[in-house]
Amino acid sequence: MQNPTGRFITFEGGEGVGKSTNIQALAEYLRSIGKTVIVTREPGGTPIAEKIRNDLLKAHHEEPMAPMAELLLMFAARAQHVDAVIRPALERGDWVLCDRFTDSTIAYQGYGRGLSLSTIEQLKTMAQGDFSPDHTILLDAPASVGMTRARARGEELNEETDRFETEEMAFFERAREGFLALARSESRFHIVDASQSLDDVTKQVLALFEIEGNI
Ligand SMILES: Nc1ncnc2c1ncn2[C@@H]1O[C@H](COP(=O)(O)OP(=O)(O)OP(=O)(O)O)[C@@H](O)[C@H]1O
Numbered sequence: 001m002q003n004p005t006g007r008f009i010t011f012e013g014g015e016g017v018g019k020s021t022n023i024q025a026l027a028e029y030l031r032s033i034g035k036t037v038i039v040t041r042e043p044g045g046t047p048i049a050e051k052i053r054n055d056l057l058k059a060h061h062e063e064p065m066a067p068m069a070e071l072l073l074m075f076a077a078r079a080q081h082v083d084a085v086i087r088p089a090l091e092r093g094d095w096v097l098c099d100r101f102t103d104s105t106i107a108y109q110g111y112g113r114g115l116s117l118s119t120i121e122q123l124k125t126m127a128q129g130d131f132s133p134d135h136t137i138l139l140d141a142p143a144s145v146g147m148t149r150a151r152a153r154g155e156e157l158n159e160e161t162d163r164f165e166t167e168e169m170a171f172f173e174r175a176r177e178g179f180l181a182l183a184r185s186e187s188r189f190h191i192v193d194a195s196q197s198l199d200d201v202t203k204q205v206l207a208l209f210e211i212e213g214n215i
């Protein structure tokens, strides 16, 4: 275990699979058993990184963003987030629940956009060294399932579409394959079938943490 007192838990998966909803449920559960919990997100999580998020996700730039610029901005935001928020919280003994992290960069910019995985790996080492989540919950569902949910939520809450949501379905299917490939190669992953009902998904997420010693 990398972090002897606090735990660093990341939630990963495609658009609309239920990351934000389930992260809140887990935070509530952990608080109910006395943990101090910070919920944060990527890109973002600090004032500087939230500014970068705005540039990364805003739908209407005057020019297309070069894939390498997008990749570097993701890691710039992450370096700030790890340094200013995540590491200090873990050092205090808090639990940190993070909505997306480096696996999303590998899935979206690597598998989705086709940027070199070894370049991403090099940048990862520069930005975060060997710092890595203790556990990663991968909410897995066909891209179309998540996208339908995200669009329904967007209409209900009148959200602006972000730069990624306008990508074609094949992009999100490649990203899903990327997440699954990562999950097969590292033991910190726990895959939950996110195409189930929200109730069932949340039960399975919480079950990972409810049995003492599970996580
Ligand atoms: N298992 C589920 N079944 C049905 N609806 C769900 C399920 N999980 C989440 N939802 C609903 O789908 C929508 C998307 O969920 P949520 O915002 O948690 O996903 P997300 O992964 O955070 O999305 P994004 O990638 O856009 O941030 C919400 O309206 C949520 O209530």
Ligand SMILES: [Mg+2]
Residues within 6 Å of the ligand: 019, 020, 021, 099
């Ligand atoms: Mg979300």
